[in-house]
Amino acid sequence: MPHQAHGLSAELGNKIPTKNNTDLLRDPSTLDVVSKFFPEVVGLPSIEYKSLTALNISATLPPDFSKFRHLKVLDLSRNFFTGTIPREWTTLKLETLSFMGNRLSGPFPKVLTNITSLTNLSIEGNNFSGSIPPEIGKLINLQKLTLSSNAFSGELPVELAKLINLTDMRINDNNFSGKIPDFISNWKQIQKLQIQGSSLEGPIPFSISALTSLSDLRISDLKGARSSFPLLRNMDSLKTLILRNCLIYGEIPEYIGDMKKLKTLDLSYNNLTGEIPGSFHKLTKADFLYLTGNQLTGSVPQWIVERNKNADLSYNNFTWEPASPIECPRGSV
Structure with a gap:
């Protein structure tokens, strides 16, 4: 589809800013870039793909986008758009929409919940605030939902349980309240789940054990009471497992060693005890092994020193009894 956007630019005599044509954006007489070039393109309703990423556009979002009746992909990432989403956009039939890294603000834009064709929605890195509305449950076709790095608050609405087609869910760096909900077990197709620094409380629910398709699980900085290690057995597809500062106590389960695809394992800053399994x-395949800030005991296995250049086992209660003197690689244990 990107060739369609290229063709459109040529057809309009290069009036649409692209990565190779940013003169329009630098023109001091252009106070509102978007309003200048949108009148030129609204007569081309068949366009399906539009990308205006990293062009330093400072403007509010134009209502005229609603006239692109066939638009499926709209990427406005890494600009300086302000305000919120125009209500006119309700009529769009978008499948992919990204506002990542802008300056949009206000409550979660409910207009987006009416674009039920969406499969990929990213609004991370903006200034949205308030609670996630229950209407989000209407977006049943969503496969990827990224809400990270905003100022959302309140509990996660139970209507999120309806998003059973999710494969990628990210809610890092927000101000949510309440516990990680049990309904995450509904997301049985999910492959990436990221809940880092979201202000949610533990424990990690037992229902997470149903998410056996996970390849990337990242949870950190939970509030609340201590809890035992979450049940992650049979998650053989995991490549990244981060449970950092999650108030987990007890021993590390032996079955973690059966996750043979793991490349990153971070269990730092918990209350883990016992020996390294x-x-x-x-x-x-584990290139990164972080167990710092626990209460682990016993001797450090020789293979960790020999194999892992990126291992941090500091601030534990290990004893060091190497078979022969070994110089630790720079940046290791």
Whole structure:
């Protein structure tokens, strides 16, 4: 589809700013870039793809986008758009929409919940605030939802349980309240789940055990009471497992060593006790191993020093009894 956007630019005599044509954006007489070039393109309703990423556009979002009746992909990432989403956009039939890294603000724009054709929605890195409305449950076709790095608050609405087609969900760096909900078990197709610094409370619910398709699980900085290690058995597809500062106590389960695809394992700043499981030697693909800030005991396995250049086992209660003197690689244990 990108060739359609290129063709449109040529057809309009290069009046649409692209990565190779930013003169219009630098023109001091152009006070509102978008309002200048949208009148030129609204007569081309068949356009399906529009990307205006990283062009330093400072403007509010134009209502005229609603006239692109066939538009499926709209990417406005990494600009300086302000305000909120025009209500006229309700009529769009978008499948992918990204506002990542702008300056949009206000409550979660309910107009987006009426674009039920959406499969990919990213509004991360803006200044949205307030609670997530229950109307979000109407977006049943969503596969990827990224709400990270805003100022959302309140509990996660139960209507999120209706989004059973999710494969990627990210809500990092927000001000949510309440616990991680049990209804995450509805997201059985999910492959990436990121809940880092979201202000939610633990414990990580038992229902997470249903998410056996996960390849990337990142949870950190939970509030509340301590809890035992979450049940992650049979998550053989995991490549990244981060449970950092999650108030987890007890021993690390042996089955973690059966996650042979793991490349990153971070269990730092919990209350983990006991020894490093012997099964960990099977994690041959693990390039990053972080267990710092726990209460682990026993000796440090020789293979960790020899194999892992990016390992942090500091601030534990290990004893060091190497078979022979070894110089630790720079940046390791």
